[in-house]
Amino acid sequence: MSGRSSIDSLRRLAPISDVAAAAVFGTAGREELLDGVTRQPIGRARPRSVTRRRSLVLALAVVAAAATAAGAWAVLHGSPARETTSVQCLIGNSDAVIPSTSGNPVRDCAVDYKREFGTAAPRLVAYDNGLGGVTVLPRALKPPAGYKRLVAGQDVDLIQLENSLDDYISGLNSGCLNAEAATSLAKSKLAQFGFTGWTVGVRSSGPITSGARTCVNVDVVDPTTQSLTLLAVGVPAGLPETTSQRLAGRLRPVARSCESLPDAVASVRAAAGDLGLSESARGYDLNTVTDNSMRCASIYETVGGTIFLAVRGPSH
Amino acid sequence: MTDAARHERFEAAYRELYAPICGYTLRRVREPEDAAEVIAETFATLWRRFDRCPQGDELRPWLFGVARRVIANQRRGERRRSALGERLIENLDRDVFETADSAQESSSLARAFASLSESDRELLSLVAWEGLTREELAVAFGTSRAVVRLRLHRASKRLHAALPPTQVRFTGGQEHEWT
Numbered sequence: 001m002s003g004r005s006s007i008d009s010l011r012r013l014a015p016i017s018d019v020a021a022a023a024v025f026g027t028a029g030r031e032e033l034l035d036g037v038t039r040q041p042i043g044r045a046r047p048r049s050v051t052r053r054r055s056l057v058l059a060l061a062v063v064a065a066a067a068t069a070a071g072a073w074a075v076l077h078g079s080p081a082r083e084t085t086s087v088q089c090l091i092g093n094s095d096a097v098i099p100s101t102s103g104n105p106v107r108d109c110a111v112d113y114k115r116e117f118g119t120a121a122p123r124l125v126a127y128d129n130g131l132g133g134v135t136v137l138p139r140a141l142k143p144p145a146g147y148k149r150l151v152a153g154q155d156v157d158l159i160q161l162e163n164s165l166d167d168y169i170s171g172l173n174s175g176c177l178n179a180e181a182a183t184s185l186a187k188s189k190l191a192q193f194g195f196t197g198w199t200v201g202v203r204s205s206g207p208i209t210s211g212a213r214t215c216v217n218v219d220v221v222d223p224t225t226q227s228l229t230l231l232a233v234g235v236p237a238g239l240p241e242t243t244s245q246r247l248a249g250r251l252r253p254v255a256r257s258c259e260s261l262p263d264a265v266a267s268v269r270a271a272a273g274d275l276g277l278s279e280s281a282r283g284y285d286l287n288t289v290t291d292n293s294m295r296c297a298s299i300y301e302t303v304g305g306t307i308f309l310a311v312r313g314p315s316h
Numbered sequence: 317m318t319d320a321a322r323h324e325r326f327e328a329a330y331r332e333l334y335a336p337i338c339g340y341t342l343r344r345v346r347e348p349e350d351a352a353e354v355i356a357e358t359f360a361t362l363w364r365r366f367d368r369c370p371q372g373d374e375l376r377p378w379l380f381g382v383a384r385r386v387i388a389n390q391r392r393g394e395r396r397r398s399a400l401g402e403r404l405i406e407n408l409d410r411d412v413f414e415t416a417d418s419a420q421e422s423s424s425l426a427r428a429f430a431s432l433s434e435s436d437r438e439l440l441s442l443v444a445w446e447g448l449t450r451e452e453l454a455v456a457f458g459t460s461r462a463v464v465r466l467r468l469h470r471a472s473k474r475l476h477a478a479l480p481p482t483q484v485r486f487t488g489g490q491e492h493e494w495t
């Protein structure tokens with residue numbers, strides 16, 4: 001038997017293919033790891049910290065570029081940290097990066113801390129960490145060199161834009177969109193949240209492995225260049241419907257109706273409960289923000305380890 | 317190279333190598349938490365050393381070498397749980413993982429392969445599963461092509477010896493010559 005056929009024989013022993021292996025942690029896992037890795041310092045290992053299990057949503061992929069351009073950006077537009085949609089909560093031994101919800105990083109970290117540990121967080125302060133991000137620390141803790149107190153909250157419109165793009169209910173993750181449909185959706189979301197003059201582009205994230213579908217479901221929002229880049233990625237075909245997709249299907253009619261915040265929250269809890277998801281068991285994280293400037297509540301479902309449901313709307 | 321250019325080049329490499337590194341790792345590590353750490357640490361190493369690591373065709377085998385060392389550290393007992401690994405494990409699709417994990421091969425070839433030393437299995441699987449050539453093996457192991465040739469010869473002989481008489485023989489090939 002030739003060397004080639006012997007290789008083929010051994011190849012059949014491989015317990016998993018590259019395509020299946022990449023699917024094990026999903027598209028979200030791949031993108032979140034990329035985001036996390038490229039936030040690391042260059043040239044040296046990052047000090048280890050105690051990290052509790054916490055989900056991370058695909059954060060705004062502006063950090064590296066923002067860090068480079070931080071000087072000019074700070075002069076022209078204020079802190080680049082304001083233009084992020086995630087926040088690092090460093091409270092005691094807990095180190096978590098969470099998706100921004102309200103625009104107030106201190107509030108978001110306090111809510112998350114309470115949910116995670118069942119007790120109120122100590123008094124907190126939000127800082128621009130000098131690396132293009134926001135870090136929240138206990139007030140009693142002296143901030144590291146380079147940290148500057150954040151004078152304004154994070155950009156709520158940007159947070160909502162990001163959430164609406166990543167959304168499983170009616171955003172890029174609501175189906176397998178082609179470039180044309182994804183571009184149209186992105187433009188409508190930009191207009192909805194008042195971002196004018198932005199450019200929208202689509203590019204491939206790399207070679208699509210055979211057997212995979214091509215879906216445009218990743219977005220890179222860069223306020224520094226006012227550009228929104230959509231990425232076409234390979235998604236393994238034939239995977240069963242996930243719980244997050246089923247939940248999105250149930251929430252679609254709720255999101256289309258015009259409900260107050262309390263009614264929308266009740267609808268969300270009912271839909272999640274129908275699928276056996278429990279908030280107390282951390283089957284999902286529900287974040288609510290009262291916004292009486294809105295007529296109807298918005299509901300966004302994003303996924304990053306757990307299901308994040310963000311509901312924002314009027315109190316009645 | 318500017319930071320933006322570096323980031324762009326890294327992202328291109330990451331997207332090209334993500335699936336191969338996931339495959340490499342999940343073919344060798346049974347616990348998904350450990351696999352996530354290996355994948356995360358491998359790409360974190362690539363990010364840190366991106367300016368000094370091989371580029372072009374040598375990058376893929378070099379990165380397999382990085383992953384191999386991370387796995388070796390795990391097997392020596394250095395287990396860690398990093399924030400980066402958490403990013404992956406919290407997206408674990410257990411159904412996909414368990415489907416792959418349940419695919420057990422019980423042929424005589426599988427038994428013979430399992431009886432080999434870890435280093436022999438690693439060498440042979442880098443050829444069979446990762447498709448590495450001798451030149452790429454030399455990069456992955458940080459050694460010379462001659463040493464790779466010798467080690468491959470010995471590993472294939474040991475596999476041959478572990479097989480029943482009627483099983484496959486490793487008598488050399490073309491692109492992937494074994495002996």
